Amino acid sequence: MKGNQTWMSEFILLGLSSCWETQISLFVLFLAMYLVTVLANFLLLFLIRLDNRLNTPMYFFLSVLSFVDICYSNSTVPQMLVHFLSARKSIPFSSCVLQLHASLALGGSEFFLLGAMAYDRYVAVCHPLHYTVIMHGGLCVGLAAGCLVAGFINSLMETIITFRLPLCHNVINHFTCETLAVLRLACVDISFNMVMVAISGFLVIVLPCSLVLVSYGHIVAAILRIRSTQGRSKAFGTCASHLTVVCMCFGATIFTYLGPRSAFSVEEEKMVALFYAVVAPMLNPLIYSLRNKDVIAAFWKVLEKFRDKEQRL
DSSP, X not given: OOSSSTTXXXXXXXXXXXXXXXXHHHHHHHHHHHHHHHHHHHHXXXXXXXXXXXXXXXXXXXXXXXXXXXXXXXXXXXXXXXXXXXXXXXXXXXXXXXXXXXXXXXXXXXXXXXXXXXXXXXHHHHOGGGHHHHTXXXXXXXXXXXXHHHHHHHHHHXXXXXXXXXXXXXXXXXXXOOHHHHHTTBSSOOHHHHHHHHHHHIIIIIHHHHHHHHHHHHHHHHHHTOOSHHHHHHHHHHHHHHHHHHHHHHHHXXXXXXXXXXXXXXXXXXHHXXXXXXXXXXXXXXXXXHTOHHHHHHHHHHHHHHHXXXXXX
C-alpha cells in the first residue's frame, strides 16, 4: 500500500439502507423534504427582500441563515437522492473532500450565526432604545461575514488534517463524507485528529452556545423585570423562534461531537447528520415564519400584490 491516500480515485458510500424498497421510500420522503427546504428558504429570502418592514438586523441575520441552509442542504441532499436510485453509491475523491469541507464550513457558520442572532436579541430586549444605534448596518455585515469566515477557516483546517491520513480502504459507512466516518478509514492512530475534532467542536459549538446562554440569561432577567404580562409576552415573542432553533440545532451536535465516543453508534451518527442535512434546514424557515406575525403579514401582502396584477391583466 502507498504511504498516503491520494491513490484512491473514489469512495463508496454505504448509505442509509441496502433494501431497494426502503431506498425508494426514502427517496420520495427526502425529495419532498428537500423541495420544501429550498422553496421555504427562498420564499423567506424573497419576503425579506420585498417588504421594507423586514429590513431590520434580525431579518438580515435570518436571510443569511436561510442562504446558509440552502447551501448546506445542497451540499449533501442531491447526491443522497441520486444514490437512493443507484446500485453503486460512489463519490470521486475530490468531490468527497469538497463535500466534507462545504458541510463543515456551512454547519460551523450556522452555529456562529445563531450566536450572533442571540446577541441581536439581547440588544433588542435589554437595550431597546439604543438598538438601531448598536446594531447598525456595518456591525451586522461584519458579524455575518465573520461567522462565514470563521466557519470556513475551521472547516479548511479540519478537512486538511482528515485527508492527510493514510486510508486503508475506501468504503465509508455513511450517506455522506462526514468527518468521523472518514476517520474510521485511517490506517494509523487518529488520537491527534480526535483531539482536533474536540477543539473544533469547542470553538464552533461551545463558544456560540455560551454566547447564546449568556445572552438569554440577560434577556430572561430583563423580561422578569417587566411588570405587565403583555410586555413580557411581547418581549419573549421576539426571542421564541430563535430560542427554538437554537435548542434544536445545538442539542444533537453536542451529543455527537462532544459526547463520549462509546455512547454513540454509527447509525445514530447517521441520524444526527441526516437531521442537520435535511430536517433542520427545512424546519428553520417554517419556525421563523409560522411564529412570526411580520413574516406572515409580508406573505399576505405579496399575495395581494399578485392578485391585483392578475385582475389588471
